[in-house]
Amino acid sequence: MPKMVSLFENYEQQYSVLTADITSQIGLLSTSGAKDRRQLISNIEKNVKEAQELLEQMDLEVREVEMSKRQRCGTKLDCYRAELKRLTLEYIKARSIKQGTFNYESTEEFEDVRINEDQKQRLLDNSERLERAGKRLEEGYKVILETEEIGTHVLQNLNEQRETIQRSRGRLRETNEELSRSSRIMNSMIMRSIQQRIVFFVVGACFVVAISLGLYLGFSK
């Protein structure tokens, strides 16, 4: 019987070493790089497996312990089981927190990751963000279409204004031609009036000469 108890105690020592290892490795998991992380994960999983096997061995041993000590050993075993469960949950949590920041090549590492509340929340946040982005995109598209419409109207107005300017230019040219024509007519009128004035003066001079000649001839007789 003492042999049995000593065997149980031996298992206990091994278990405590394993749990200490697991705890320290979980601590390292949150700060490690991608390569170290893979190594740590495999180590933790191996240790957890070993711890589970130890607990099974201890369970078998407890059954063979005498009645007076069986109660105490059973309680201890329950505590160890609870501790291992807590460590397993801690490990899963530590692994899932860092999951988003690392690219894993193997899919094996995702095997026993369960969706916890944290992940659900993250999923909800992401879908909400997606929805918001979608709405923003739709609004952007509406604005683009509106801008296109405004652009079209602006181009139509520009075309109208171009036509107006072209018409005005045409009218200006016509006016310019009319003005040059009228200035030519005015010049010819001025020339004609000058001509007429010269003719008038010449005729007047002729008259004066004729009259003076007539008077001279009349008086000379």
Add this chain to the structure above:
Amino acid sequence: MASNEQKAQQLIAEAEKKLSASKGFFSSLFGGSAKVEDAVECYQRAANLFKMAKKWTEAGSAFCEAANLHAKAGSRHDAASNYVDAANAYKKADINEAVNCFLKAIEIYTDMGRFTMAAKHHQTIAELYETDAIDLERAVQHYEQAADYFRGEESNSSANKCLLKVAQYAAQLENYQKAIQIYEQVASSSLESSLLKYSAKEYLFRAALCHLCVDLLNAQHALERYTQMYPAFQDSREYKLLQTLMEHLEEQNVESFTEAVKDYDSISRLDQWYTTMLLRIKKQINESPDLR
């Protein structure tokens, strides 16, 4: 306001006195025309005072008197201007009188060869019939006349604007062939201009909707023709909507048709004209059930 009205009445009385004085034989020999000019000025001042007093009918009739005197005196341009002023005053009280005054002004302007001015006034008359009198057929007539005059004066953009109005109301009055013809004509002329080619897809879309109101098969052929005319039309949302609508029309699927329209409308709002046309097209599905 009352004082303005009284002053205006006094001016009209003064103008009438001057006119009756200018009718005598001796007065017509010695400065009759000056008295007529004074009378015209009195009428114009009276009209402006009536406008200030918001007596639109009286203002209109005063401007009309001034216009008639100008016409008798032979100054046609002034007569036309006064008729336009009279019409603008009548606009606020008596639309029929306003239209008559505009028509008198148009007559003078066309006689003078000022077709652009005549076209603008035809457009104004059309707008009056469109908004106030709500006589779409007459509005269409005046828009067509305006478009003709604008086209004659090489004001193509103004002509197109009037033609688009004609097409819009022609479609509303279920004269689809005319609407289609105009939309296609305006679209093809727009495609020739680097500035206007972006407007072409709207006109082609409208033409296609008019086609759909008549006949699905013709609409499909027309759509093919439009893509050849303007290859960029194929990438537009309008083209995609038309394709979807045609599919649903073939399937006689009212729900999908409505859904497609709703999806389009959620991004860019459809105006009254589009809504009317689409409802008419939808009505066709209900009226002609699938006989297969």
